[in-house]
Amino acid sequence: MxxxxxxxxxxxxxxxxxxxxxDIAEDKLLGGLVADGFDEQSCLSRYQSILYRKALPxxxxxxxxxxxxxxEDLHKRCGPNTPSYNKAVEQLKSGSNVxxxxxxxxxxxxxxxxxxxxxxxxASVFLYALLTERVLLVDRGNDMASLFCxxxxxxxxxxxxxxxxxxxxNSFDQKSxxxxxxxxxxxMIKASMGSLPSYVYLHLAHDYxxxxxxxxxxxxxxxxxxxxxxxxxTDNYFVPSLFLMPSFEDELKKLFPNKETIFHHLGRYLxxxxxxxxxxxxxxxxxxxxxxxxxxxxxxxxxxxxxxxYQYVKDQISACTIGEKLLPEVxxxxxxxxxxxxxxxxxxxxxxxxxxxxxxxKNIYWEHPTLTGDIIGVHQPSHEEQQRSxxxxxxxxxxxxxxxxxxTDVLVTSAWSTFGYVAQGLGGLKPWILYKSENQTxxxxxxxxxxxxxxxxxxxxxxxxxxxxxxxxxxxVPHVRHCxxxxxxxxxxxxxxxx
Numbered sequence: 001m002x003x004x005x006x007x008x009x010x011x012x013x014x015x016x017x018x019x020x021x022x023d024i025a026e027d028k029l030l031g032g033l034v035a036d037g038f039d040e041q042s043c044l045s046r047y048q049s050i051l052y053r054k055a056l057p058x059x060x061x062x063x064x065x066x067x068x069x070x071x072e073d074l075h076k077r078c079g080p081n082t083p084s085y086n087k088a089v090e091q092l093k094s095g096s097n098v099x100x101x102x103x104x105x106x107x108x109x110x111x112x113x114x115x116x117x118x119x120x121x122x123a124s125v126f127l128y129a130l131l132t133e134r135v136l137l138v139d140r141g142n143d144m145a146s147l148f149c150x151x152x153x154x155x156x157x158x159x160x161x162x163x164x165x166x167x168x169x170n171s172f173d174q175k176s177x178x179x180x181x182x183x184x185x186x187x188m189i190k191a192s193m194g195s196l197p198s199y200v201y202l203h204l205a206h207d208y209x210x211x212x213x214x215x216x217x218x219x220x221x222x223x224x225x226x227x228x229x230x231x232x233x234t235d236n237y238f239v240p241s242l243f244l245m246p247s248f249e250d251e252l253k254k255l256f257p258n259k260e261t262i263f264h265h266l267g268r269y270l271x272x273x274x275x276x277x278x279x280x281x282x283x284x285x286x287x288x289x290x291x292x293x294x295x296x297x298x299x300x301x302x303x304x305x306x307x308x309x310y311q312y313v314k315d316q317i318s319a320c321t322i323g324e325k326l327l328p329e330v331x332x333x334x335x336x337x338x339x340x341x342x343x344x345x346x347x348x349x350x351x352x353x354x355x356x357x358x359x360x361x362k363n364i365y366w367e368h369p370t371l372t373g374d375i376i377g378v379h380q381p382s383h384e385e386q387q388r389s390x391x392x393x394x395x396x397x398x399x400x401x402x403x404x405x406x407x408t409d410v411l412v413t414s415a416w417s418t419f420g421y422v423a424q425g426l427g428g429l430k431p432w433i434l435y436k437s438e439n440q441t442x443x444x445x446x447x448x449x450x451x452x453x454x455x456x457x458x459x460x461x462x463x464x465x466x467x468x469x470x471x472x473x474x475x476x477v478p479h480v481r482h483c484x485x486x487x488x489x490x491x492x493x494x495x496x497x498x499x
Contacts, residue, residue: 027055032065033269035072035153043149045278049268052285052407056428058261063254067130068269072152078104078135079155088228093164097196102228107134108159110169111141112205113235115395116402116418120237120455123266127239130255131248132225139169143392147399149272165199165231172201172233174212179203180224181211191223199229206235206459217465218247237421237455239263240480240490244473259479260452260494263425271426273399280400285407288379292347296326297408298361300352301417304440309356312442316434317357317412318364320447324432326410327376330368340373348378349408351401351419355383402426412447415485421455429453433485448484452493456483460490 028047029036040047078084084104091102109125111118122138129136137159138144150156159166176182178201183189189196203212214220216238224230239262242248256262273281289295298317302308321327327346348365350358358380365376381404382397402419405411406427413420415436424431430450435443464471474482474490483489 030268031059032062033060033068033265035069037153042275043272044275045281046149046272048278048282049272052282053427054409058258058264058428060261060265061255061257064256064265067255071130074104074133075135075152075157076154078106079152080137080158080160082155089164092198092229095198097198097227097229098194105132105134105228105230106137107132107230107232108137108163109139110172110231110233111139111144112233114418115147115398116420116422117235119267119271119402119422120263120418121232121234123263123270124234124236124238124242125232126266126270127242127262131242131251132221134230137163139166143395146392147274147277147395148270149274151270151272169231169233172203172231174203174205174207174209176201176203179212180215180220181209181213184214185211189223196226199231200224200227202230202232202234204232204234204236204238208459210461210463213461213463214465216241216245216461216463218245219465221245221247236459237263237418237457238460239454240457240492241460241473243480243492244476258494259492260454261428262492263421263455264428264453267422267426273403277396277399277403280396281403284381284400284404288377289347289349289404289407291345292377293344294346294410295408296321296346296348297405297411297423298348298350298357299405299411299413299417299420299423300350300357300434301414301419303416303436308354309360310440312437312440314357314360316437316442316446317361319442320412320432320434323446324449326412326432328370328372328374330364330370332368334369344372344374346374346376348376349404350378350380351382351405352380353384355380358383416458418455424450424453425455436485450484451481452491454492456486456489456491458486458489460488 027050030050034046038046084102088102088104088106091097107125107129109122126136136157138157140158145158178197178199180200180202183200202215204215243252298321300313300317302310302313304310322329327348348361350361352358358378362378365378370376381401384394384397398419402422403426405423406429408427411424411427411429411431412434413424413431414434420431430453432447432449434447437443460473462470462473474480479493480490481493483491
């Protein structure tokens with residue numbers, strides 16, 4: 001099946017009727033990514049997402065599918081409120097980490113930063129859990145339970161509310177005495193020690209220092225392996241640096257033969273919108289996007305100070321979408337045009353914190369005919385004016401918009417934006433990236449096609465663990481390169497070609 005047409009499957013009918021038209025055995029499990037046997041009504045998006053997407057060419061490797069099933073077994077055995085978990089919590093309370101006293105090891109992800117960052121970092125920490133055979137537990141913050149369904153069968157991924165050190169999470173930062181970097185710096189932990197602290201805090205956020213970055217060295221992973229509890233706070237998609245570690249190299253090759261599909265597969269495995277968010281997504285899709293012949297996503301995120309909209313950004317969006325033939329030119333000289341007998345209908349989905357970029361594009365295609373005769377409809381679900389990451393409803397809308405962008409056929413994103421990274425990864429899309437302006441003028445060229453659908457690691461280490469000296473980590477292996485939108489960032493590519 002090459003494409004699941006919404007009209008063919010009567011998307012305005014009941015969901016049950018729609019599902020009957022799909023090869024459920026093959027498609028609803030996303031090629032084996034998703035386990036069968038969940039209660040479908042408790043999480044409609046888990047098995048219905050296939051109805052709203054093209055059939056994608058990126059299939060998970062059999063090894064990844066097998067690894068996920070093994071992880072689910074581990075999570076079932078060691079997850080919250082199991083005897084193994086309870087035993088590990090008692091060891092945590094004791095204040096010491098005696099090797100061999102527990103049969104399960106854990107990595108705790110701490111709720112931190114904006115929603116796009118959180119989605120990317122959670123995928124990163126989960127991949128680390130897969131590689132190190134640890135159980136992932138998620139700090140729920142103020143919205144994780146309302147945004148996403150549980151991804152694992154039978155046992156929750158949410159950290160129990162009574163977790164002994166949960167109240168310390170907000171205070172953890174680069175200066176925390178419990179951080180791995182500071183413990184090393186102060187000679188508080190060594191490989192030769194028989195007993196270690198009951199947990200270690202991994203500070204992997206943008207302001208981490210050289211000692212924190214030793215996390216990405218194999219020798220340090222040997223020491224970290226001895227800890228039952230690792231607690232991670234990060235705002236970085238640090239997957240590219242895992243690909244530079246020899247100890248993980250063979251496993252990553254087997255998990256992801258196509259190297260640029262890491263977040264694409266892990267994101268679709270982990271992040272199933274809750275029923276409330278799924279309702280927001282599907283209602284909007286049916287109302288504004290389902291009837292189009294083609295859907296074009298445009299994600300606008302500007303980091304300049306001031307409210308905007310900016311004229312140079314309006315010009316940049318037009319220069320990119322028309323120059324790359326994503327949208328047609330308009331005829332500004334003629335007052336009338338002979339309508340095409342079979343016009344192509346394109347739905348443009350714009351997302352932005354402000355209203356002006358949408359209004360500008362809507363007026364262009366409302367007031368003028370296109371040279372091709374195509375009909376262009378422009379839509380924007382919300383304009384919140386400011387990012388309000390602490391507000392659950394704001395984050396529900398943000399997640400819905402990321403997901404809607406991922407359902408488009410072609411995508412334009414903004415440089416530096418994790419919001420766009422999430423959309424491109426979930427959708428399996430290589431976007432056109434709008435360059436960041438340095439002086440509030442329209443960049444030339446205005447945009448560039450991404451070489452990979454993988455997100456960018458914004459703050460990677462530049463260190464050779466063996467030589468113990470600085471190195472350009474974007475030139476160590478052919479499949480880890482510098483990002484198009486951030487020259488010092490790193491991203492994983494499948495096949496590298498010079499830009």
